[in-house]
Each structure stands twice: as C-alpha cells, then as structure tokens.
Amino acid sequence: MKSYRINRLFNSKSGNCFDVAVDHGFFNEHIFLQGIENMQNVVHLLADAAPDAIQLTTGQAKYLQSLPGKEKPSFILRVDTANVYGNKLPRTLFSRMIAHPVEQALRLDAVCVVVNLFNIPDEPEITDQCIQNILKIKPDTDRFGMPLMIEPLVFRPNNEAGGYMVDGDPEKIIPLVRQGIELGADIIKADPTNDVKDYHRVVEVAGNIPVLVRGGGKAGNQEILQRTYDLMQQGIRGIVYGRNVVQHTNPKGMTRALMAIVHEGARPEEVEYLLK
Numbered sequence: 001m002k003s004y005r006i007n008r009l010f011n012s013k014s015g016n017c018f019d020v021a022v023d024h025g026f027f028n029e030h031i032f033l034q035g036i037e038n039m040q041n042v043v044h045l046l047a048d049a050a051p052d053a054i055q056l057t058t059g060q061a062k063y064l065q066s067l068p069g070k071e072k073p074s075f076i077l078r079v080d081t082a083n084v085y086g087n088k089l090p091r092t093l094f095s096r097m098i099a100h101p102v103e104q105a106l107r108l109d110a111v112c113v114v115v116n117l118f119n120i121p122d123e124p125e126i127t128d129q130c131i132q133n134i135l136k137i138k139p140d141t142d143r144f145g146m147p148l149m150i151e152p153l154v155f156r157p158n159n160e161a162g163g164y165m166v167d168g169d170p171e172k173i174i175p176l177v178r179q180g181i182e183l184g185a186d187i188i189k190a191d192p193t194n195d196v197k198d199y200h201r202v203v204e205v206a207g208n209i210p211v212l213v214r215g216g217g218k219a220g221n222q223e224i225l226q227r228t229y230d231l232m233q234q235g236i237r238g239i240v241y242g243r244n245v246v247q248h249t250n251p252k253g254m255t256r257a258l259m260a261i262v263h264e265g266a267r268p269e270e271v272e273y274l275l276k
Contacts, residue, residue: 001144001145002141002145002146002147002186004145005110005111005112005145005146005147006111006112006147006186006187008074008111009052009053009074009076009111009112009147009187010052010210010237010238011052011263013263014262014263014264015237016052016232016237016238016262016263017052017053017210017212017237017238017239017262018051018052018053018238018239018241018255018258018259018262018263019051019052019053019054019055019076019212019238019239019240019241020046020051020053020054020055020073020240020241020242020245020246020255021054021055021078021240021241021242022036022039022042022043022046022054022055022056022060022242022246023055023056023057023060023078023242024036024242024243025039025057025060026057026078026081027081027082027083027085028081028083029085029086029164032085032243034243034247035243035246035247035248035251036246039060039063040063042246042251043056043060043063043064044063044067045251045252046073046245046246046251046252046255047064047067047072047073048252049251049252049255049256049259050071050073050255050259051073051255051259052073052074052238053073053074053075053076053111053112054073054074054075054076055076055077055078055114055240055242056075056076056077056078057077057078058077058098058104058108061075061077061108061110065108065109074111074112075108075109075110075111076110076111076112076113076114076149077101077104077105077108077110077112077113077114078113078114079097079098079101079104079105079113079114079115079133079137080095080096080097080098080115080116080130080133081095081096081098082094082095082096082116082118082126084118084120084123084126084155084164085164086164088158089123089158093120093123093125093126094126094129095116095118095126095129095130095133096129096133097115097133097136097137101113101115101137101140102137102140102141102143102144102146103140105146106144106146110146111147112146112147112148112149112186112187113137113141113146113147113148113149114149114150114151114189115130115133115134115137115148115149115150115151116130116133116150116151116153117130117131117134117150117151117152117153117176117179117180117183118130118153118155119152119153119154119155119172119176120155120158121155121156121157121158122157131183134148134150134180134183134184135183138183138184141184141186142184147186147187148184148185148186148187149185149186149187149188149189149212150180150183150184150185150187150188150189151180151188151189151190151214152173152176152177152179152180152188152189152190153166153176153190153191154166154167154169154172154173154176154191155167166191166214166216167191168191168192168193168194169193169194170193170194170195170198170199170201170202173190173191173193173202174201174202174205176190177190177202177205177206177211178205178206181205181206181207181209185209186209187209187210187211187212188206188209188210188211188212189211189212189213189214189240190202190211190212190213190214191213191214191216192213192214192216192227192231196227196230196231196234197230197234199213199231199234199235199236200234200235203234203235203236210237210238211235211236211237212236212237212238212239212240213231213236213238213239213240214239214240214241215239215240215241215242215243215244215245218243218244218247219244221254221272221275222268222272224241224244224254224258225257225258225261225268225271225272226268228258228261228262228268229261229266229267229268232261232262232265238262239258239262241258245258248275250274250275250276253274253275253276254274254275256271256274257271257272257274257275260274
C-alpha cells in the first residue's frame, strides 16, 4: 500500500522528487518566518510552480489541499515540532509529535509523514525523544500504508555555530542515516556533506531507501544550483528545499530551475535564466 502513495510523490518519468518545505512556522523561530508570512499566498505561488510536493503542518495543509483539480503538488505532513533551532538553546529541549499523526495524515490526504531524528552535541535526551517518536509512529505507518520519511539532522555545537547549524561531517551523518534506516524509514531526508563528492557514501548506506537532500541555510543562486546538480550525480533521488526557495526573490523561477536539474539533468548554466 505504501507504494501507492510513493507513486504520487516521485515523478513518473525521472523517478525523482522535489519537495518544497514550508513547515518552518511550526518551530517558533521568528527568523524562519521570512518569506512565509502569508502562507496562503506562498502555497498558491508554489503550487503554480508545480514542484512534486509541498511539506506543511496540520494547521496549514488546508491552503494546498483545498485547491481544485488533480494537478496540485502532493502533500507531505510534518508530524513533530521541536525547540532546538534558536541562537541559544532553551534550558529544556523537546521534540513532540502531534496526536494520532497517521490518522491526521490520512484525513488530510497526505502521501507521506516526516519526523526528525536529531543528533545534538551533549543532548542525548533529545535524540531519545526523536527515537521514541519514530518507534511510536512506525507501526501505524505500516498498518495504514503511509510512507515514513525520517530526517536525520546532525547539529554543530551551539556555542560554536551560534544557533541552528548542521554538521556536514560524513562520519556523523552516515551512522545517523543508517540508524534512520534501521528504525524503518521509507524515505530519508538528510543534509549535504561538506564535500558533495562524499555523498555517494550516504546513498550507499541507505541501501534501496531513496535519499532526498535538505537545502539547509540560505545560499546564493550559483551555489545552490551547482550543489544540487553535483548531488544528483551522487545518486540521490531528489531534494527538500525550503528557505532557498521561499526566501528567494523569484520563488517560482527557483522552483522551475531546480525542477529542471532534478528531473531533466539540466546543468546550472542552462537554468540560470529562469531566476531573472
């Protein structure tokens, strides 16, 4: 049954996926709201640009799912919220999953649910909460045929990076990705390695589970286009970008440029004109 929904997520011709994540408001950080202050406008703009999927929360799903017609992007439901992204970590960290997440996903006609797997230096309790979330949701995703996307995130030390900054060390990313696989991921969503040429190792350790790469912090046009192209050469099955799309001056053009790279193998120089 999961394959039915996965078929709605991955492009039928390329076999790849471009998911635009706009679930950032779930995490109570003001900086994350830049570019998504008006969610209805954002979702309609993105839907018109036609990525494969849009990642939203229960409270914002209506803006996508109420659109008429069958052409709109598939919907991915974010099922957990956390307080780990600030410049200063709170005294107590948490990662909480919404109630009856798979039931809510089914009611909202989601094709997939996504949950975090954090690795934060000296904060093992937050990893434990993430694992408990996954262990709790996994049986229901299997029972109801709902694909489970696990998002392994390795953080740099907060006092070193000054807030939410990912660690691109493959020696840290690879074991966390493998743990996500062992916990039952149907799809992996992970950060890029410091050296893009190392990313085939992440793909290898994931086995036959498709790997989508996160966009991370905002980057310049040339950097994000080139990195995406280089990552596709490493065998990934697509990308999940948020701020690099919605905070761009031309979100629609950026979406179409990235779609060309992901689905058609276009080179960065061939799609730069779409950003003008």
